[in-house]
Amino acid sequence: MVNVGLIGYGEVGRILAEDLRERGVAVAAQDLKHDDPALREHAERLGVVWADSHAVVAEQADVVICAVTASQTGVAARATAPGLRPGTFYLDFNSASPGTKKEASSAVGEAGGRYVEGAVMTSVPPYRSAVPLLLGGPDARDLEPVLHGLGLSGARFHDERLGVASATKLCRSVMIKGLEAMVVESFTAARAHGVEDAVLASLAETFPGIDWEAQGAYFFQRTIEHGRRRSEEMFESARTVAETGLEPLSATGTAHRQAWMADLADDGVFGERGQEGFARSSDWRIEADRIIAREDG
Secondary structure (H helix, E strand, O other): OOEEEEEOOOHHHHHHHHHHHHOOOEEEEEOOOOOOHHHHHHHHHHOOEEOOOHHHHHHOOOEEEEOOOHHHHHHHHHHHHHHOOOOOEEEEOOOOOHHHHHHHHHHHHHOOOEEEEEEEOOOHHHHHHHOOEEEEOOOHHHHHHHHHHOOOOOEEEEEOOOOHHHHHHHHHHHHHHHHHHHHHHHHHHHHHHOOHHHHHHHHHHHOOOOOHHHHHHHHHHHHHHHHHHHHHHHHHHHHHHHOOOOOOHHHHHHHHHHHHHHHHHHOOOOOOOOOOOOOOOOOHHHHHHHHHHHHHO
8 A cells, every 4th residue: 555645735746635535545644834723624534544644654655746836836746755764755746846846856865765746737636646647857767657546547748858748837837827917907907997797708709618707706716816826826827938949938927926916815805814705705706896995005
């Protein structure tokens, strides 16, 4: 039986823990918010061992899965490395640039671990542990069947060259996360000017395959709930673009807009986190009105 260690117990980490435990897999976990009673209660309810440190998580693990925010990618790898046993797989789930992934790989490799980058290609919740996942690096092909045995059926080998899978994801993110930021900005401004119906009608005519009402509600919800994580991912996307010599104007702007939404959410503009109704409106106009009221105030 394969033992799994989880570094990061946020939304993705908890989903993986739930699915792995349902399959009877032994799981240990750690998170920077290690004193958070909600995280500890969730882990205890599932039978997940709550470890004292990143390194302790790795000590008994055959596979370590790191799912933290992009800015913590290197920090997490360095903190976990001392506990890795030779040959332990380290799957980096994080949305970090090829350069960042290579830095994390060095820390894991120096400790004798087998580093594999994982590029998550869509939102995790609808797919859960079966989310489409591109695997990259010299050990990626060997890890693929192990992950399938753990229920991560969406994982597939992508490239032996480290950084290729991450570049694929983050170049895509320039479009996807950028569209989220543009919708929030465009729709909120249109609402403030009283022209939202005309704007949506024009978008529907130009892009008839998209339900802009539903898409708008979804994009507002995701940026409100996960703007902080998305902003960090987009700064890594900007780094990915910059690594080519191209100035990352769009990626950087998206990163700042996502961070701006996260700041509003942290300030309670959209309600209190954890309470009924937070970022759950089926009408994006409600959230846009909250933003407009905040900016006017």
